[in-house]
Amino acid sequence: MAKIGIADTTFARVDMASFAISAIKKNSKHEIERYTVPGFKDLPVACLMLFEDYNCDIVMAFGMAGAAPIDRQCAHEASTGLQNVGLKAKKHLIEVFVYTDEPKNDGDLFQIAKNSA
Amino acid sequence: MAKIGIADTTFARVDMASFAISAIKKNSKHEIERYTVPGFKDLPVACLMLFEDYNCDIVMAFGMAGAAPIDRQCAHEASTGLQNVGLKAKKHLIEVFVYTDEPKNDGDLFQIAKNSA
Amino acid sequence: MAKIGIADTTFARVDMASFAISAIKKNSKHEIERYTVPGFKDLPVACLMLFEDYNCDIVMAFGMAGAAPIDRQCAHEASTGLQNVGLKAKKHLIEVFVYTDEPKNDGDLFQIAKNSA
Amino acid sequence: MAKIGIADTTFARVDMASFAISAIKKNSKHEIERYTVPGFKDLPVACLMLFEDYNCDIVMAFGMAGAAPIDRQCAHEASTGLQNVGLKAKKHLIEVFVYTDEPKNDGDLFQIAKNSA
Amino acid sequence: MAKIGIADTTFARVDMASFAISAIKKNSKHEIERYTVPGFKDLPVACLMLFEDYNCDIVMAFGMAGAAPIDRQCAHEASTGLQNVGLKAKKHLIEVFVYTDEPKNDGDLFQIAKNSA
Numbered sequence: 001m002a003k004i005g006i007a008d009t010t011f012a013r014v015d016m017a018s019f020a021i022s023a024i025k026k027n028s029k030h031e032i033e034r035y036t037v038p039g040f041k042d043l044p045v046a047c048l049m050l051f052e053d054y055n056c057d058i059v060m061a062f063g064m065a066g067a068a069p070i071d072r073q074c075a076h077e078a079s080t081g082l083q084n085v086g087l088k089a090k091k092h093l094i095e096v097f098v099y100t101d102e103p104k105n106d107g108d109l110f111q112i113a114k115n116s117a
Numbered sequence: 118m119a120k121i122g123i124a125d126t127t128f129a130r131v132d133m134a135s136f137a138i139s140a141i142k143k144n145s146k147h148e149i150e151r152y153t154v155p156g157f158k159d160l161p162v163a164c165l166m167l168f169e170d171y172n173c174d175i176v177m178a179f180g181m182a183g184a185a186p187i188d189r190q191c192a193h194e195a196s197t198g199l200q201n202v203g204l205k206a207k208k209h210l211i212e213v214f215v216y217t218d219e220p221k222n223d224g225d226l227f228q229i230a231k232n233s234a
Numbered sequence: 235m236a237k238i239g240i241a242d243t244t245f246a247r248v249d250m251a252s253f254a255i256s257a258i259k260k261n262s263k264h265e266i267e268r269y270t271v272p273g274f275k276d277l278p279v280a281c282l283m284l285f286e287d288y289n290c291d292i293v294m295a296f297g298m299a300g301a302a303p304i305d306r307q308c309a310h311e312a313s314t315g316l317q318n319v320g321l322k323a324k325k326h327l328i329e330v331f332v333y334t335d336e337p338k339n340d341g342d343l344f345q346i347a348k349n350s351a
Numbered sequence: 352m353a354k355i356g357i358a359d360t361t362f363a364r365v366d367m368a369s370f371a372i373s374a375i376k377k378n379s380k381h382e383i384e385r386y387t388v389p390g391f392k393d394l395p396v397a398c399l400m401l402f403e404d405y406n407c408d409i410v411m412a413f414g415m416a417g418a419a420p421i422d423r424q425c426a427h428e429a430s431t432g433l434q435n436v437g438l439k440a441k442k443h444l445i446e447v448f449v450y451t452d453e454p455k456n457d458g459d460l461f462q463i464a465k466n467s468a
Numbered sequence: 469m470a471k472i473g474i475a476d477t478t479f480a481r482v483d484m485a486s487f488a489i490s491a492i493k494k495n496s497k498h499e500i501e502r503y504t505v506p507g508f509k510d511l512p513v514a515c516l517m518l519f520e521d522y523n524c525d526i527v528m529a530f531g532m533a534g535a536a537p538i539d540r541q542c543a544h545e546a547s548t549g550l551q552n553v554g555l556k557a558k559k560h561l562i563e564v565f566v567y568t569d570e571p572k573n574d575g576d577l578f579q580i581a582k583n584s585a
Contacts, residue, residue, distance in 0.1 A: 037209070044200060045208065072304070073196075077193065077197055079275075081204060084200075084315075085204065087278055090283065091279065158430075158434070165438055186423075198438060313541075328506070328510070329509055389562070392551070396559065396560055424544055424547075428547045435551075
């Protein structure tokens with residue numbers, strides 16, 4: 001049984017984390033630790049804490065990026081930070097970023113979340 | 118009670134840091150340390166000093182980027198540096214960058230500053 | 235005789251890894267360790283594990299990127315992570331990313347895989 | 352009294368470093384160490400040496416970038432390296448990059464150099 | 469007398485490394501170590517080995533990038549890796565990347581190679 005960290009943001013317009021948490025609980029007995037930060041640029045530090053201070057075995061980071069070019073750039077910076085955290089912890093960090101200008105359906109997201117957990 | 122670091126720049130055209138500081142003082146008893154540098158590319162080193170030398174528990178970095186493509190690139194470089202600082206310190210570093218070509222109102226900024234503190 | 239790590243993704247639409255593995259087996263007696271992850275952003279951590287935990291001497295990372303600009307950005311982030319892993323391990327990490335909007339033929343890929351192994 | 356490192360390039364078309372050095376000498380008694388490299392991509396290593404081997408307290412890096420997109424990309428890479436050096440040394444590294452396609456006047460540059468020193 | 473590392477790629481369409489090596493031999497008595505890898509993304513690890521395992525005092529990395537946007541992105545990733553290697557070794561790493569869509573003459577290249585050595 002693993003401990004799964006869930007990092008998400010208050011700025012996201014859909015509560016993806018709760019969606020993932022209920023999917024994980026429905027399908028497994030894994031322990032879950034949730035850490036919510038303001039925006040997606042705060043996710044890398046939260047994920048590092050989930051690995052190092054909360055001893056999570058795997059972490060999922062949920063973020064939602066707007067459609068403006070600057071949003072893309074910010075998501076890129078957050079994502080680069082997440083890559084660094086995964087390598088620092090040498091544990092899998094599943095990034096689930098949704099771009100509000102891309103058509104996505106919840107079923108896809110559910111599948112990603114379920115597969116990652 | 119936490120110690121909050123505030124890093125800002127002399128190149129910014131609006132004194133966002135003072136705005137945030139008065140918001141923090143109005144709503145809490147947190148200790149504040151302010152560090153002002155010339156431009157936003159100097160913010161990462163200032164933030165690292167605020168964490169490691171001034172023992173801040175959380176740092177807010179205020180920057181203002183111009184509208185030219187090169188300004189965006191420079192903001193990207195500063196922002197990547199801030200991400201590295203947050204991970205190095207494993208403490209939250211709230212980046213508050215305003216892009217002068219984006220409509221923003223002070224109320225939004227106040228909310229971000231207040232939530233972050 | 236070397237130990238070759240093969241990291242690939244379940245999201246790729248062509249099983250490039252199997253193609254490379256049979257090419258390696260046909261041409262050499264090298265030991266092979268395969269590690270499959272969901273998407274290419276998960277490859278850097280997998281490659282780090284292949285080097286450090288599975289003691290591979292060289293690692294090949296297979297990914298397939300879509301045609302949208304966001305796919306390019308994600309591939310860039312994964313690729314930067316792979317560069318970091320190679321430097322951390324100081325061992326060769328051969329990145330084999332195929333972009334679905336570029337004409338490629340399997341012969342080219344075979345040559346790359348064979349040369350790399 | 353501080354020791355100021357000045358890193359510049361032989362490829363720059365204006366001798367900005369000499370301009371800064373005379374401004375510093377005119378206004379202060381700071382010791383100056385100058386290190387000249389071929390192009391701006393060589394500046395990060397020079398700056399690291401100025402901090403760690405020449406014991407500079409602050410370093411200024413002068414570069415001049417051409418107008419082509421590839422020049423911008425190269426400046427970005429150099430600049431990211433400079434950010435890393437500043438964080439590694441935890442000392443201020445003032446980047447003074449001039450883009451030849453941007454209107455600039457020497458007075459601005461003088462002010463930046465003087466303020467930084 | 470220094471030891472010069474020369475890293476180059478089999479994918480380059482012009483044998484720049486040999487050109488540089490003969491220029492160095494003609495003008496000096498420096499010892500030369502050559503390391504050839506498949507593509508330019510493999511150069512950073514090769515350069516790190518040249519510094520740390522072959523004890524080179526300076527390294528030159530020769531690469532040739534194609535004209536497609538993805539080639540530019542890949543060159544950017546390789547170049548960022550080279551920057552990291554130079555900082556890790558704290559020794560000069562001269563990047564000589566030629567972009568096949570830019571007019572260049574061999575005289576320029578010779579000058580760069582000669583100056584760097």
